[in-house]
Amino acid sequence: MTTTAGTGRVPGTRAGHAGFGRLLRAEWVKLRTVRGWVIGMLVAALVILGIALLDHSSCGGTVTPGGPVITGAGCAAPPSGPGGVAVTDSFYFLHQPLAGNGSITVRMTSLTSGQGPAGLQPWSKAGVMITASTRPGSGYAAMMVTAGHGVRMQYDYTGDIAGPPGMVSVASPRWLRLTRSGGTVTGYESADGSRWKVVGAVRLAGLPAIVQAGMFATSPGSSLSSSHTLGGSSGSGAPTVAVARFDHAGLTGQRPGGGWAGTAVGGPAPGAGFREASGTITVTGTGDIAPYVAAGGAPGTAIEQTLLGAVAGLIAVIVVAAMFMTAEYRRGLIRITFAASPRRGRVLAAKAIVIGSVTFLAGLAGSIAAVVAGEWLLRSNGNSILPVSAFTEVRVVAGTAALLAVAAVLALALGALLRSSAAAVTAVVAAVVLPYLLAIIVLPAGAADWLLRLTPAAAFAIQQTTPAYPQVSAPYTPGNGFFPLPPWAGFAVLCGYTALALGLAVVLVRRRDA
Amino acid sequence: MRESLSAEWVKLRTMPGTKWLLAGVVVATAALSAIADAATRCPAGGCPVDLARTSLTGIYLGQAIVVILAATAISGEYATGMIRVTFTAMPRRTAVLAAKAAVITGLVLAAGVIAVAGCVLAGRLILPGHGFSTAHGYEALSLGNGPVLRAAAGSVLYLALIALLSLGAAAAVRDTAVAIGAVLGLLYVVPIVAAVLGNSGTARHLQQIAPMTAGLAIQATTGLRALPIAPWAGLGVLAAWAAVALLAGGAALRLRDA
Numbered sequence: 001m002t003t004t005a006g007t008g009r010v011p012g013t014r015a016g017h018a019g020f021g022r023l024l025r026a027e028w029v030k031l032r033t034v035r036g037w038v039i040g041m042l043v044a045a046l047v048i049l050g051i052a053l054l055d056h057s058s059c060g061g062t063v064t065p066g067g068p069v070i071t072g073a074g075c076a077a078p079p080s081g082p083g084g085v086a087v088t089d090s091f092y093f094l095h096q097p098l099a100g101n102g103s104i105t106v107r108m109t110s111l112t113s114g115q116g117p118a119g120l121q122p123w124s125k126a127g128v129m130i131t132a133s134t135r136p137g138s139g140y141a142a143m144m145v146t147a148g149h150g151v152r153m154q155y156d157y158t159g160d161i162a163g164p165p166g167m168v169s170v171a172s173p174r175w176l177r178l179t180r181s182g183g184t185v186t187g188y189e190s191a192d193g194s195r196w197k198v199v200g201a202v203r204l205a206g207l208p209a210i211v212q213a214g215m216f217a218t219s220p221g222s223s224l225s226s227s228h229t230l231g232g233s234s235g236s237g238a239p240t241v242a243v244a245r246f247d248h249a250g251l252t253g254q255r256p257g258g259g260w261a262g263t264a265v266g267g268p269a270p271g272a273g274f275r276e277a278s279g280t281i282t283v284t285g286t287g288d289i290a291p292y293v294a295a296g297g298a299p300g301t302a303i304e305q306t307l308l309g310a311v312a313g314l315i316a317v318i319v320v321a322a323m324f325m326t327a328e329y330r331r332g333l334i335r336i337t338f339a340a341s342p343r344r345g346r347v348l349a350a351k352a353i354v355i356g357s358v359t360f361l362a363g364l365a366g367s368i369a370a371v372v373a374g375e376w377l378l379r380s381n382g383n384s385i386l387p388v389s390a391f392t393e394v395r396v397v398a399g400t401a402a403l404l405a406v407a408a409v410l411a412l413a414l415g416a417l418l419r420s421s422a423a424a425v426t427a428v429v430a431a432v433v434l435p436y437l438l439a440i441i442v443l444p445a446g447a448a449d450w451l452l453r454l455t456p457a458a459a460f461a462i463q464q465t466t467p468a469y470p471q472v473s474a475p476y477t478p479g480n481g482f483f484p485l486p487p488w489a490g491f492a493v494l495c496g497y498t499a500l501a502l503g504l505a506v507v508l509v510r511r512r513d514a
Numbered sequence: 515m516r517e518s519l520s521a522e523w524v525k526l527r528t529m530p531g532t533k534w535l536l537a538g539v540v541v542a543t544a545a546l547s548a549i550a551d552a553a554t555r556c557p558a559g560g561c562p563v564d565l566a567r568t569s570l571t572g573i574y575l576g577q578a579i580v581v582i583l584a585a586t587a588i589s590g591e592y593a594t595g596m597i598r599v600t601f602t603a604m605p606r607r608t609a610v611l612a613a614k615a616a617v618i619t620g621l622v623l624a625a626g627v628i629a630v631a632g633c634v635l636a637g638r639l640i641l642p643g644h645g646f647s648t649a650h651g652y653e654a655l656s657l658g659n660g661p662v663l664r665a666a667a668g669s670v671l672y673l674a675l676i677a678l679l680s681l682g683a684a685a686a687v688r689d690t691a692v693a694i695g696a697v698l699g700l701l702y703v704v705p706i707v708a709a710v711l712g713n714s715g716t717a718r719h720l721q722q723i724a725p726m727t728a729g730l731a732i733q734a735t736t737g738l739r740a741l742p743i744a745p746w747a748g749l750g751v752l753a754a755w756a757a758v759a760l761l762a763g764g765a766a767l768r769l770r771d772a
Contacts, residue, residue: 330593425694
């Protein structure tokens with residue numbers, strides 16, 4: 001007399017989502033009931049917060065080896081531009097009010113180096129500008145000649161449209177024109193003042209009825225070639241001065257009674273000013289009109305610095321995720337798991353979803369706490385935090401949590417592939433954390449870039465808030481927080497490796513005996 | 515002590531993983547060093563590159579495999595229950611730990627010598643072709659040079675101390691994954707945190723007390739004044755970490771049930 005349960009399913013369960021829901025629940029219970037794993041997840045969240053609280057730097061202060069603390073000069077936060085990003089806005093501007101629609105036309109005959117210790121920089125620039133106001137961070141559009149990048153139309157700090165190449169001289173002057181029509185500013189250039197070519201037309205949000213139009217000149221600090229040292233790359237610059245000569249200046253649509261007025265936007269600078277003699281106007285300026293890049297020792301802290309602890313949290317998460325898989329093999333639980341749920345691919349999928357979701361939530365809690373507490377700590381020490389758009393902030397915080405979650409799934413997959421927690425933990429740490437370490441403190445910049453393109457450590461790009469702007473010369477190296485891949489592309493590299501490992505794990509787990 | 519030494523030697527020798535891990539230490543160390551050499555170029559000469567340090571970059575990766583080898587030597591026994599047999603046969607638990615430490619140190623030193631020799635050889639072969647030639651005023655990497663010998667021998671000692679640190683940590687926490695995670699976290703995370711924090715006092719202190727940044731100061735042959743800690747003092751810091759870990763591991767073995 002045998003009572004067999006038969007081969008049918010237990011009544012009430014069926015294939016599909018309900019069955020998978022049970023599987024998820026089973027895996028969740030397994031994770032939740034191992035005290036060490038719960039502690040591991042808490043440790044991951046707490047260590048992200050804890051490392052954010054380590055940053056006790058104060059207001060650009062630096063400590064030279066064995067020397068006194070030198071307080072940085074620039075403690076003030078850089079202004080933020082129309083897009084909400086931090087900007088550099090410092091130049092000399094000779095301007096008149098322009099009411100309603102109108103245009104400014106000028107002939108530029110030279111761009112030379114002023115008294116500065118260094119010569120012109122490739123991005124030294126001068127030309128015409130229409131701006132909402134002379135307050136730093138105002139919206140603008142400008143037609144300019146640069147020392148090394150030809151004619152450009154730039155607008156609202158981040159916008160940059162290339163015109164024809166070449167420098168100006170008395171023999172080959174350059175005519176520049178900006179025309180305002182409503183919210184649109186169109187930039188033209190010409191070699192002779194009669195045949196005009198459009199370089200670009202841009203819409204400036206929130207342009208007031210009366211704008212300032214005029215001529216400007218500015219020149220960024222010289223960028224010393226950054227030397228690679230063990231502490232990362234560093235570079236600093238000496239100020240440079242650009243001198244531009246204009247003539248044939250003409251405005252249409254100016255307010256009656258308006259005359260040229262000079263303003264040193266962003267504060268007075270030595271040598272900056274203007275001269276007018278027999279129709280020739282000379283404008284001398286120093287600084288830059290560009291997005292602000294806090295590389296090479298410039299003051300200002302990027303918010304991703306408060307998420308530095310993600311690397312430490314990552315290791316805790318990797319340990320838990322690898323054990324979540326390998327413990328099943330070590331204890332023989334895997335045979336019960338597969339007996340209860342013979343479709344092994346689904347078991348792995350359920351495990352991946354559970355460990356990924358739990359890690360994401362733990363990482364999110366840790367990241368939010370770290371950003372809030374870290375920003376508070378930095379501000380209370382007098383540091384300025386570079387403004388970023390709300391979308392960027394969400395991307396950095398949620399991206400950090402997602403990075404941890406995907407790395408956890410990678411550790412789970414390698415745990416299933418290698419069936420050894422020692423090998424899985426070491427492999428994932430060596431693949432994700434070690435390349436990042438090598439890239440920022442050991443390897444020269446070129447090799448570091450390749451490492452951060454090819455290895456899963458590329459995913460740390462998700463934390464980068466300031467892009468590498470072509471119109472700003474700066475040491476864009478991993479050691480300064482600049483990754484070779486854009487944020488989502490870097491994250492996709494990690495996702496690719498994880499998908500590959502998980503796919504291999506499913507194939508092998510199906511083939512091998514448990 | 516002789517019995518426990520021979521017992522541990524037989525155990526480690528007959529584990530199939532041991533020789534693969536030791537080979538892995540050699541290959542990983544030499545390979546990463548060769549890659550770092552190949553990535554470092556200075557066509558015009560005059561680059562401030564520490565050639566010995568560049569040639570020994572592979573230690574960053576090789577140490578991870580040393581951590582596996584040393585940690586599993588004890589946590590593996592806990593995982594399989596072998597530890598109870600071991601302690602039944604040799605009730606003096608600290609002697610067991612000492613024997614394990616001695617055997618592992620010997621193996622890691624042997625592998626380390628081969629690995630570092632490979633690094634130096636790779637540096638000698640690759641670097642002169644990348645602008646670091648005698649014509650540009652660079653000396654060929656040679657163990658006859660005092661600082662280079664110190665960097666090379668120090669790197670071998672570094673690997674041995676990392677093994678002792680891992681063994682002690684694994685004896686203390688007993689679980690392989692947790693021990694490896696903790697040691698790798700200690701090694702790799704602190705330098706990253708220090709580097710990103712930048713030129714602050716906190717960062718410098720971290721570099722002085724962290725086992726990897728302090729220990730690898732032994733590899734520096736140029737710019738010794740700018741180092742956060744002097745070469746031998748740095749290796750001393752790592753030795754202190756290893757001693758504390760072994761003491762904690764030994765105490766845990768004595769006080770806890772196996």
